[in-house]
Amino acid sequence: MIRPRLVAAVAGREVRTLLRNRALLAVAAAFAAVVIGLGGASMGSPGGYVSLTYDLLLPVELLVPVLAFAIAFQSIRGDDERGTLSILRTYSVSRLEYVLGVFVGRALPAFVLVVAVLGAAGVVAGLGAPATSSFLATHSAGDTPLIYGRFVLFAGWYVLATVAFVLAASALARTDREALAAGVGVVVIVAFVADLALVALLTTGFVGDLIGVLVGLAPASAFRGLVLELAIRPAIAADPGVATGHPLVSALGLAGWTVAALATAAVAVWRPVER
Amino acid sequence: MSEPVLEFADASFAFGDVTILDDASVALEDGTFVALVGPNGSGKTTALELFAGLRSLDTGTVTRPATTGRTVAYLPQSPRFRPGFTVREVVAFYGSLVETEVDADAILSRVGLGGATDRRVDELSGGMTRLLGLAQALIGDPPVVVLDEPTSGLDPDIADHIFEAAASMAADGRLVLTTSHDLEAVSRYADRVLLIANGEFVLDGSPAALVEQAGAERLRDVFSATVAGSGRDAVDIDARTEGDSA
Numbered sequence: 348m349i350r351p352r353l354v355a356a357v358a359g360r361e362v363r364t365l366l367r368n369r370a371l372l373a374v375a376a377a378f379a380a381v382v383i384g385l386g387g388a389s390m391g392s393p394g395g396y397v398s399l400t401y402d403l404l405l406p407v408e409l410l411v412p413v414l415a416f417a418i419a420f421q422s423i424r425g426d427d428e429r430g431t432l433s434i435l436r437t438y439s440v441s442r443l444e445y446v447l448g449v450f451v452g453r454a455l456p457a458f459v460l461v462v463a464v465l466g467a468a469g470v471v472a473g474l475g476a477p478a479t480s481s482f483l484a485t486h487s488a489g490d491t492p493l494i495y496g497r498f499v500l501f502a503g504w505y506v507l508a509t510v511a512f513v514l515a516a517s518a519l520a521r522t523d524r525e526a527l528a529a530g531v532g533v534v535v536i537v538a539f540v541a542d543l544a545l546v547a548l549l550t551t552g553f554v555g556d557l558i559g560v561l562v563g564l565a566p567a568s569a570f571r572g573l574v575l576e577l578a579i580r581p582a583i584a585a586d587p588g589v590a591t592g593h594p595l596v597s598a599l600g601l602a603g604w605t606v607a608a609l610a611t612a613a614v615a616v617w618r619p620v621e622r
Numbered sequence: 623m624s625e626p627v628l629e630f631a632d633a634s635f636a637f638g639d640v641t642i643l644d645d646a647s648v649a650l651e652d653g654t655f656v657a658l659v660g661p662n663g664s665g666k667t668t669a670l671e672l673f674a675g676l677r678s679l680d681t682g683t684v685t686r687p688a689t690t691g692r693t694v695a696y697l698p699q700s701p702r703f704r705p706g707f708t709v710r711e712v713v714a715f716y717g718s719l720v721e722t723e724v725d726a727d728a729i730l731s732r733v734g735l736g737g738a739t740d741r742r743v744d745e746l747s748g749g750m751t752r753l754l755g756l757a758q759a760l761i762g763d764p765p766v767v768v769l770d771e772p773t774s775g776l777d778p779d780i781a782d783h784i785f786e787a788a789a790s791m792a793a794d795g796r797l798v799l800t801t802s803h804d805l806e807a808v809s810r811y812a813d814r815v816l817l818i819a820n821g822e823f824v825l826d827g828s829p830a831a832l833v834e835q836a837g838a839e840r841l842r843d844v845f846s847a848t849v850a851g852s853g854r855d856a857v858d859i860d861a862r863t864e865g866d867s868a
């Protein structure tokens with residue numbers, strides 16, 4: 348049974364740790380500057396929110412794993428290295444309660460940051476836009492903020508999944524060097540390797556119509572698939588006819604990776620001892 | 623005599639070929655301050671982790687208090703608390719993990735940190751960090767407190783203060799089990815000494831009784847005579863070091 352009081356206590360400590368870490372605040376500021384800067388570059392663009400979503404999709408896909416790495420890679424490993432994990436274990440906090448607390452305390456601020464920064468980018472991009480956007484003459488549903496709102500929420504979900512990945516790496520590592528290597532490895536795998544593997548599969552010719560499903564199995568492409576299918580496709584008049592991802596599989600993939608990563612972290616954080 | 627609150631029965635544990643406990647048994651009672659001593663590499667820290675429930679025995683049984691709540695407190699050697707937090711915040715955080723109300727200021731005063739409650743942990747000296755660790759060990763009022771080398775690297779006055787604080791915790795009815803290489807302090811403060819070597823508790827008794835039985839003058843002499851040739855095969859402690867006169 349999970350005791351919410353203990354999860355909240357651990358989470359509260361993680362949130363305070365993030366807010367008091369100047370280096371992390373600098374990383375958050377840099378992320379905000381880049382994303383809002385890109386939003387500013389689209390200020391008044393006739394392409395509207397669809398164009399802005401396209402503009403931000405790739406940067407967010409790459410920057411979010413880096414942000415997750417900065418926020419979470421030292422969390423569990425740091426407690427172990429300082430000796431405080433041994434102390435915590437004498438307080439009858441279960442492995443799952445501890446990992447969930449760390450996840451909530453690290454991922455929730457990351458979620459808020461990503462959503463707020465992307466929201467700010469949307470506001471900045473909307474400044475100076477014509478009253479009735481003409482767009483690219485391809486939008487049927489109109490360029491409503493709803494389209495962009497979906498993208499923002501999917502980006503928030505993506506950061507939850509990537510933080511879970513980094514937490515698993517932090518729990519599996521036994522030294523600081525391992526934690527660093529594992530954290531970087533997670534970023535590279537999430538952002539690049541999984542996509543490359545999909546491309547490699549495509550070139551074999553065996554994938555065929557399954558590409559929409561397979562895309563949902565890798566975190567970054569699942570995020571991209573959700574954005575393209577649920578945020579952008581409804582706003583485009585002419586259906587491109589090619590599926591960029593199966594929405595249900597992508598949603599289940601992103602959620603599945605999150606749960607699997609947290610379960611891995613909970614199992615790896617320490618070995619249970621019979622009381 | 624009071625009932626044992628912490629007990630190994632036929633306990634064995636090894637890291638591969640390195641034996642830490644070999645069918646060892648011992649029972650420790652509440653209200654006592656027990657010092658676990660032994661040569662480097664004899665497995666003192668691992669034994670503490672086994673007592674504290676941080677590791678599992680390979681074979682045998684370990685018995686801990688059957689109370690609810692926090693049963694065993696543990697303080698690792700040279701702990702470092704998460705930077706950026708004040709001393710009071712650290713105690714408040716750990717206090718939020720137990721069912722009972724915790725008076726952070728009272729606990730900190732108890733160990734002598736009443737004047738440092740608002741100081742950040744990254745600004746504490748090594749001795750003050752250990753004292754914060756002791757304060758943390760009092761949270762939840764556990765019947766057993768396990769300390770790993772709480773005075774290593776500290777000046778004698780702070781070391782004495784920590785030993786006094788630990789002895790005071792035992793006087794309140796707890797079992798306090800500590801490892802230490804400071805045999806002079808152990809002689810003064812501990813009620814009972816366990817000497818671990820080659821996987822066994824080879825000496826067990828009060829400091830005075832051990833000294834008397836061995837016909838020695840100091841616990842240090844008893845230690846040296848007992849561990850001679852055990853676990854130190856690769857170390858020639860009589861070798862002349864650089865700077866020694868011929």
